[in-house]
Amino acid sequence: MNDLRADKVSVAFAGLKALSGVNLTVSPGQIVGLIGPNGAGKTTLVNVLTGFQTATEGAVLLDGQPLSGLKPHEVRRRGIARTFQGGRLFRDLPVIDNLEVTGVGLGQSRAAAIAEAEVMLDWVGIAPLAGRIAGALPYTDERRVAIGRALMGRPKFLLLDEPAAGMSAQEAAELSALIRRIAGEMGCGVLLIEHNVGLVLGLCDHIVVLDSGAVIEAGPPDVIRASEKVRHAYMGSAADTDLPVLEVEA
Amino acid sequence: MARYSILRRTIATPLILSALLLAFALIAWFVGSRPFNQTVIDIFLQVVFVVGLYTFIGNSGVISFGHIAFACLGGYVAAWTTIKPMMKGTAMPGLPDWLMQMEIPFWAAALAGGTFAAFWALVFGAVLMRLSGIAASIATFAMLAMVNAIYSNWSSVTAATSSVVGIPIVRSIWPYMIAAILAVFVAWAFSISRHGLALRAARDEPTAAAASGINIPRVRLIAFVISGAIMGAGGALYAHSIGLVTPDTFYLGLTFTTLSMLVVGGMGSLSGAVLGVLILSSLIQVLRWLEAGVQVGASTFALPGGVQEIALGVVMILILMFRPSGIMGNSELTGLRARTEKPVEPGTD
Numbered sequence: 001m002n003d004l005r006a007d008k009v010s011v012a013f014a015g016l017k018a019l020s021g022v023n024l025t026v027s028p029g030q031i032v033g034l035i036g037p038n039g040a041g042k043t044t045l046v047n048v049l050t051g052f053q054t055a056t057e058g059a060v061l062l063d064g065q066p067l068s069g070l071k072p073h074e075v076r077r078r079g080i081a082r083t084f085q086g087g088r089l090f091r092d093l094p095v096i097d098n099l100e101v102t103g104v105g106l107g108q109s110r111a112a113a114i115a116e117a118e119v120m121l122d123w124v125g126i127a128p129l130a131g132r133i134a135g136a137l138p139y140t141d142e143r144r145v146a147i148g149r150a151l152m153g154r155p156k157f158l159l160l161d162e163p164a165a166g167m168s169a170q171e172a173a174e175l176s177a178l179i180r181r182i183a184g185e186m187g188c189g190v191l192l193i194e195h196n197v198g199l200v201l202g203l204c205d206h207i208v209v210l211d212s213g214a215v216i217e218a219g220p221p222d223v224i225r226a227s228e229k230v231r232h233a234y235m236g237s238a239a240d241t242d243l244p245v246l247e248v249e250a
Numbered sequence: 251m252a253r254y255s256i257l258r259r260t261i262a263t264p265l266i267l268s269a270l271l272l273a274f275a276l277i278a279w280f281v282g283s284r285p286f287n288q289t290v291i292d293i294f295l296q297v298v299f300v301v302g303l304y305t306f307i308g309n310s311g312v313i314s315f316g317h318i319a320f321a322c323l324g325g326y327v328a329a330w331t332t333i334k335p336m337m338k339g340t341a342m343p344g345l346p347d348w349l350m351q352m353e354i355p356f357w358a359a360a361l362a363g364g365t366f367a368a369f370w371a372l373v374f375g376a377v378l379m380r381l382s383g384i385a386a387s388i389a390t391f392a393m394l395a396m397v398n399a400i401y402s403n404w405s406s407v408t409a410a411t412s413s414v415v416g417i418p419i420v421r422s423i424w425p426y427m428i429a430a431i432l433a434v435f436v437a438w439a440f441s442i443s444r445h446g447l448a449l450r451a452a453r454d455e456p457t458a459a460a461a462s463g464i465n466i467p468r469v470r471l472i473a474f475v476i477s478g479a480i481m482g483a484g485g486a487l488y489a490h491s492i493g494l495v496t497p498d499t500f501y502l503g504l505t506f507t508t509l510s511m512l513v514v515g516g517m518g519s520l521s522g523a524v525l526g527v528l529i530l531s532s533l534i535q536v537l538r539w540l541e542a543g544v545q546v547g548a549s550t551f552a553l554p555g556g557v558q559e560i561a562l563g564v565v566m567i568l569i570l571m572f573r574p575s576g577i578m579g580n581s582e583l584t585g586l587r588a589r590t591e592k593p594v595e596p597g598t599d
Contacts, residue, residue, distance in 0.1 A: 050461065052457070052460075052461075071460070071465075072457075072460040072461055073460050073461075073462075073463050073464055073465045073466070076460075076461055076462065076463040077463050081461070082461055084457070084458065084461070088455050088457060088458040089455070089458070090450075090451045090454045090455050090458065090459075091454065091455075092454055092580060093450070093451065093454070097447065100447065101447060101448060101451040101459065101462050101464070102462040102463060104444035104445075104447055104448050104464075105448060105451075105459070105462040105463030105464040106462075106463045107463075108444070109444060110256060110442075110443070110444045110447065111256075113444070114256075149458075149462065150461075152462075153463070
């Protein structure tokens with residue numbers, strides 16, 4: 001009941017189906033992986049779940065209640081947070097203000113938002129970056145700041161869109177540990193969209209595989225590893241760029 | 251208690267700007283010349299207008315061509331509420347009786363003008379703030395044209411395009427200086443408020459701001475109403491500085507001048523807004539002086555009329571070419587050197 005659920009979600013752009021009847025459920029404290037080749041519809045699904053894209057058919061349900069028609073800021077206020085592929089930090093603002101913005105967006109006073117931001121910076125492990133201008137941060141720090149920003153207000157669910165892109169194996173392992181803490185300590189349900197399949201297989205309780213807008217496989221990591229359909233979806237990709245390129249210690 | 255003290259970190263900016271404005275007032279007071287006095291009053295009024303523009307444009311990033319409409323609304327409120335009833339009856343016979351009999355002090359008219367303009371900013375803004383980018387800018391220009399058309403044609407209430415005279419003239423510089431300083435403090439208070447922070451975040455990354463829970467049209471609307479109130483109060487005081495209003499007093503000329511000042515000073519900076527006024531007003535005064543003619547030996551040297559506007563345009567183009575973010579960029583005056591947004595490390599405050 002206390003789940004985030006995509007129920008037979010379809011999205012069409014000018015007749016072209018980006019998603020076809022996708023079902024997906026994330027429970028509190030669970031880490032769900034969403035993988036698939038480029039163009040599979042992963043980000044479109046995240047956009048639907050967070051109110052940036054309207055589903056042509058189907059519904060998104062939070063705790064059993066439909067989120068249809070809600071704007072992105074209203075979805076966020078109901079406890080569904082997300083990060084973006086490109087980071088999308090407020091580049092002219094210091095790191096602490098990036099987190100503070102979410103606090104005030106959720107209705108806090110500036111003082112309360114700053115206080116929570118300081119706690120969150122410590123929790124994520126980026127407190128030394130607090131006064132740095134976000135636009136001057138290295139790529140990997142940007143990702144961690146984006147996660148810290150999304151965690152403000154202790155969301156029920158966190159949707160991470162390719163958080164490990166461009167990270168080294170060591171950095172990806174640290175990210176992996178952080179995501180475990182988010183699910184374990186905060187009880188936050190995490191939907192992880194990631195091209196680093198090694199990281200997803202090592203981290204997630206349940207994995208959904210999309211190809212051409214449809215779910216082709218869903219299950220625990222062992223099922224995904226053994227699936228011929230998944231192998232075919234990846235191996236069938238022209239350049240094989242989406243094959244697991246980086247293994248991360250689980 | 252948060253380690254960051256926003257107020258302590260930023261209060262220097264309005265204090266420095268206020269000191270600058272006070273210095274101008276003191277100079278005018280010591281000089282004691284009436285034309286110079288009027289020049290300084292004009293500067294203070296421009297500060298009110300440009301700071302009003304900054305409150306919306308600087309924080310939202312949406313260029314508004316329509317804010318002078320709010321000054322027009324405020325200016326006519328001053329006419330409706332301060333002119334002697336007999337004169338109002340002649341010029342504006344369509345006014346309701348309660349307004350016809352009203353005669354309030356200039357400062358009350360300024361408050362009423364600000365409130366009236368804020369109300370209409372709320373009405374217009376409820377629609378306009380849903381737009382973004384160039385669509386929003388064009389819509390604000392349409393709003394300016396609509397207000398101008400209404401005030402130019404509603405003869406029984408606004409005397410149409412005729413000058414509405416008889417507004418009590420206030421010649422003291424102090425009320426204008428106080429208004430300019432108040433405008434600076436209101437703009438500063440908004441920029442450090444949670445709505446100000448949210449609006450600047452939405453300006454820089456609207457998608458991420460929405461994903462952070464920010465209702466972008468709402469925070470834009472708050473800024474629009476506050477800036478409308480500042481412009482309306484400024485419009486009322488403008489009417490009291492010259493003693494008359496016409497719809498064209500508050501139209502394209504003033505729009506161009508105030509936007510130029512904001513662009514030159516820096517759209518993202520309160521200090522830039524004030525410095526833009528001081529720099530361009532000084533330039534305008536020098537050009538006015540040259541247009542009036544300067545005695546050089548036996549002959550008189552005079553620039554042709556219209557040079558002021560041309561010079562404003564040239565300065566604006568040069569700034570846009572070589573320093574698009576204006577003289578101050580996104581920095582603020584905080585003492586010995588300009589400050590970009592929040593360089594202080596937490597815990598050091």
